[in-house]
Amino acid sequence: MQQRRSALVTGGSRGIGRAVAVRLARAGYDVGFCSRSAGEESLETARLIGEAGARAHHVVCDVTDTEAVRTFVDETEEKLGPAYAVVNSAGVLRDRPLALMAADDWRAVVGTSLDGTFNVSRAVVRGLITRRTGALVNVSSVIGVYGNAGQTNYAAAKGGLNGLTRALAKEVAPYGVRVNAVAPGFIETEMLDGMTAKAREAALGRIAMGRFGSAESVAELVSFLVSDAADYITGQVVQVDGGIAL
Ligand code: NDP
Numbered sequence: 001m002q003q004r005r006s007a008l009v010t011g012g013s014r015g016i017g018r019a020v021a022v023r024l025a026r027a028g029y030d031v032g033f034c035s036r037s038a039g040e041e042s043l044e045t046a047r048l049i050g051e052a053g054a055r056a057h058h059v060v061c062d063v064t065d066t067e068a069v070r071t072f073v074d075e076t077e078e079k080l081g082p083a084y085a086v087v088n089s090a091g092v093l094r095d096r097p098l099a100l101m102a103a104d105d106w107r108a109v110v111g112t113s114l115d116g117t118f119n120v121s122r123a124v125v126r127g128l129i130t131r132r133t134g135a136l137v138n139v140s141s142v143i144g145v146y147g148n149a150g151q152t153n154y155a156a157a158k159g160g161l162n163g164l165t166r167a168l169a170k171e172v173a174p175y176g177v178r179v180n181a182v183a184p185g186f187i188e189t190e191m192l193d194g195m196t197a198k199a200r201e202a203a204l205g206r207i208a209m210g211r212f213g214s215a216e217s218v219a220e221l222v223s224f225l226v227s228d229a230a231d232y233i234t235g236q237v238v239q240v241d242g243g244i245a246l
Contacts, residue, residue, distance in 0.1 A: 006080040007226070008073065009033040010063050010120055011090030013041040015189035016139060019215035020087050021045055023223045025054035029085060032076030034061035055080055063090045063116030073123040082131060085226040086124050088117040089139040091157075093191060098152045106153045113157035117164060125168075129175040135226040138165050139218070140181040142241050158183070162237045169235030178234040180225045185241025186212040208243030 007024045011017035012033025021031045022045070031049050033056070035042055042058045049056035057079045061072040077083055092112045094105035117138055128134035143151050144158025162181055169179040186192065186203050192212070195203070204210060221240050224230055 004028060004030065004081075005084035006030045006032065006076070006082065007085035007087065008076055008083045008120070008124065009087045009089060010061075010116060011035060011139075012045055013037065013058075014045070015089075015191060016184065016187060016215045016218050017087070017089035018045045018048070019219035020089060020139075020222045021056075022048045022052060023216070023219035024085060024087075024226070025049040025052035025056070027223050027227065028054070030055040030057075030080040032057040032059065032072070032080055032083075034059045034063070034072045035090070036060065036062045063088075063119055064111045066119050069116075069119040069123050073120070077127070082127055083124055084134050086120065086128075086134070086136045087139065087222055087226070088113075088120055088136070088161075090116050091139065091141075091191075093151075093154060093194070095150045095154070095194075097150055101153065109153035110157045110160070113154075114160045114164070117161060121164075121168060125172065125177075128177045129172060132176040134176075135178045135230075136168070136180070137222045137225050138179075138181040139222075140165070140183045140237060142183050142185045142239055142244055145183060145237070145239070146245060165237060166235045173234055178225075178230070180230075180233060180235065181237040182218060182221050182225065183237050183239045183241070184213065184218045185239070185244040187215055187218060188212045189215055206244055207241070208246045211242060213240065213242055 007029040013035035046056040141158040165181040
């Protein structure tokens with residue numbers, strides 16, 4: 001990488017977002033990240049970014065809150081410089097069969113993934129277009145491609161994210177800005193804590209590689225997609241899933 005760049009990562013306090021933040025720090029990016037909560041988790045992410053030799057900036061921000069997102073972007077760009085890489089990783093689960101799903105379960109999941117990505121993308125996209133450079137990566141899911149019983153909200157959110165990714169990629173490609181999505185399969189993070197032993201076993205049976213993935217494997221792909229090595233890749237949804245549907 002020729003010069004120091006900065007990156008924004010939503011949901012960077014733990015899990016995949018943290019792994020992405022740390023991986024980008026190792027690639028030479030200063031990293032601003034957000035989460036709804038402050039505390040030990042975000043301090044640990046900031047510590048790991050610092051350990052990688054980069055500057056870190058954490059902002060408490062709920063990505064569904066348009067104003068808070070504006071502040072996250074403005075404050076981070078003021079501290080770390082204009083964003084080059086933007087990674088939308090914030091996401092939540094509220095699994096229920098549709099017949100039993102409360103409207104709040106729907107709104108929480110769709111709001112975080114879709115509204116959140118819209119809010120962040122809108123806050124950064126003019127700057128990227130003006131500077132004629134940059135790359136966004138949205139953290140989607142294989143569920144957005146294949147669907148899954150009990151996850152209509154999550155499948156709709158992630159399927160929508162894949163559509164957003166392709167449409168925005170077309171809009172901004174003429175300005176030298178790239179937009180891609182990564183679609184992880186089952187990744188060992190706190191998000192899977194609620195899975196029963198039976199559900200884990202069933203999931204493992206569907207994965208060709210016979211194991212769940214790590215947040216670091218997803219981060220590696222994100223790091224590649226924002227890098228200059230991927231300068232002709234845009235509008236793609238790239239699965240990182242151990243061969244879940246082979
Ligand atoms: P975690 O639950 O480990 O981390 C989620 C992160 O998002 C936390 O930092 C959390 O912090 C933050 N977050 C949640 N809601 C918001 C919000 N409204 N505003 C800002 N930050 C928020 O999940 P993962 O790391 O596993 O998931 C990351 C992404 O990867 C998600 O989009 C998820 O859908 C996707 N994914 C995960 C898979 C897996 O198997 N783990 C598989 C496929 C996709 P806080 O709670 O403090 O806000």
